[in-house]
Amino acid sequence: MGFLSDALSRIKPSATIVITQKARDLKAQGRDVISLSVGEPDFDTPDNIKEAAIAAIRRGETKYTPVSGIVPLREAISRKFKRENGLDYKPSQTIVSTGGKHVIYNALLATLNPGDEVIIPAPYWVSYPEMVVLCGGKPVFVDCTMEHSFKLQPEPLERAITPKTKWIILNSPSNPTGAAYSRAEMKAITDVLMRHPHVWVLTDDMYEHLTYGDFEFVTPAQVEPNLYERTLTMNGVSKAYAMTGWRIGYAGGPQHLINAMDFVQGQQTSGTSAISQWAAVEALDGPQDHLPRFRKAFEERRDLVVSMLNQSKYLKCPMPEGAFYVYPSCAEAIGKTAPSGKVLATDEDFVSELLEAEGVAAVHGSSFGLGPNFRISYATSNAALEDACNRIQRFCGSLR
Numbered sequence: 001m002g003f004l005s006d007a008l009s010r011i012k013p014s015a016t017i018v019i020t021q022k023a024r025d026l027k028a029q030g031r032d033v034i035s036l037s038v039g040e041p042d043f044d045t046p047d048n049i050k051e052a053a054i055a056a057i058r059r060g061e062t063k064y065t066p067v068s069g070i071v072p073l074r075e076a077i078s079r080k081f082k083r084e085n086g087l088d089y090k091p092s093q094t095i096v097s098t099g100g101k102h103v104i105y106n107a108l109l110a111t112l113n114p115g116d117e118v119i120i121p122a123p124y125w126v127s128y129p130e131m132v133v134l135c136g137g138k139p140v141f142v143d144c145t146m147e148h149s150f151k152l153q154p155e156p157l158e159r160a161i162t163p164k165t166k167w168i169i170l171n172s173p174s175n176p177t178g179a180a181y182s183r184a185e186m187k188a189i190t191d192v193l194m195r196h197p198h199v200w201v202l203t204d205d206m207y208e209h210l211t212y213g214d215f216e217f218v219t220p221a222q223v224e225p226n227l228y229e230r231t232l233t234m235n236g237v238s239k240a241y242a243m244t245g246w247r248i249g250y251a252g253g254p255q256h257l258i259n260a261m262d263f264v265q266g267q268q269t270s271g272t273s274a275i276s277q278w279a280a281v282e283a284l285d286g287p288q289d290h291l292p293r294f295r296k297a298f299e300e301r302r303d304l305v306v307s308m309l310n311q312s313k314y315l316k317c318p319m320p321e322g323a324f325y326v327y328p329s330c331a332e333a334i335g336k337t338a339p340s341g342k343v344l345a346t347d348e349d350f351v352s353e354l355l356e357a358e359g360v361a362a363v364h365g366s367s368f369g370l371g372p373n374f375r376i377s378y379a380t381s382n383a384a385l386e387d388a389c390n391r392i393q394r395f396c397g398s399l400r
């Protein structure tokens, strides 16, 4: 009998973390590497939020908190849902966990039985299928092609639903594509879900505040209020408030689901850091004036990257509505030979030869469930992005 659990053999390491580590190792060896693989803003946490955390420490807010979070934060979350999404969640209908990732994990752990199916539109955030598998469920993928701007279409969704479907996970704006659903596109999806009352909706709204131009963000229970009773609306402060390291995610949902998640969390972490929770109260209730600044910087970078990638031989890069990722196709580069002599058979070969030849770290699309593409995170300086895109153009130009 082996020491490690069988569950461990069913999951894969995160490709994003693997590639980011490889880039770090190459840098440590003295190579000039630009890493476009990490999914976190390069901005610092706004000062008012840091000050709120320091004040909390000074007040002695350094003890265990209620499992689902401190009351002031759950009240702030309740206000946020009302103010920004038109959703009524009482503070008792909210839960705070150790990052958005932990919210999703708790929801799946609290609800999945062996064989339960979870529909995951592909390309997907790398952690969804692995979390489903760890919780004993079965991921069911629905391809969302570039032709449809990487967005789920109603007919394939309808075909994927079975009597065993427990959840669908929606993520708009999306990691890895940046694609975000308009109200009409979301309505087309919620119309299908209305015909299948046994399917629950887990919406990952982590990138809500990072949309560009005049795009209007919407969330499923807002577009279709009749879904409220079977929707978990998940969000967090990691991306929009540059707080990835503080580890705060939250959700609003039906009381019985939140109670079940609280039950699970009580035997896992006992709740997240008290200090981070006080910082999150300030993030949600305090001034939001950093947001237009973040959005403007990201929008400029998106435009720069999309334009430079589309000038590159063999690449096609759609213009995404949000997040800080682009997801170009490298289909035309497949079958070509890299400077090392290697023939590029997959998108994984493409990114690994790109890293080898030009020191640019990106993540292959097949790890997000749809390729041949690759993901670039543009949460880095304009100068680094311009340099990286020039190197990508040079690499593509060198393929024979």
Ligand SMILES: Cc1ncc(COP(=O)(O)O)c(C=O)c1O
Pocket (backbone or CB within 6 Å): 039, 098, 099, 100, 101, 102, 125, 171, 174, 175, 204, 206, 236, 237, 238, 244, 247, 248, 249
């Ligand atoms: C779509 C999506 N959901 C959730 C998360 C996790 O957020 P957190 O860092 O708050 O756990 C990420 C982080 O990369 C993400 O991209």
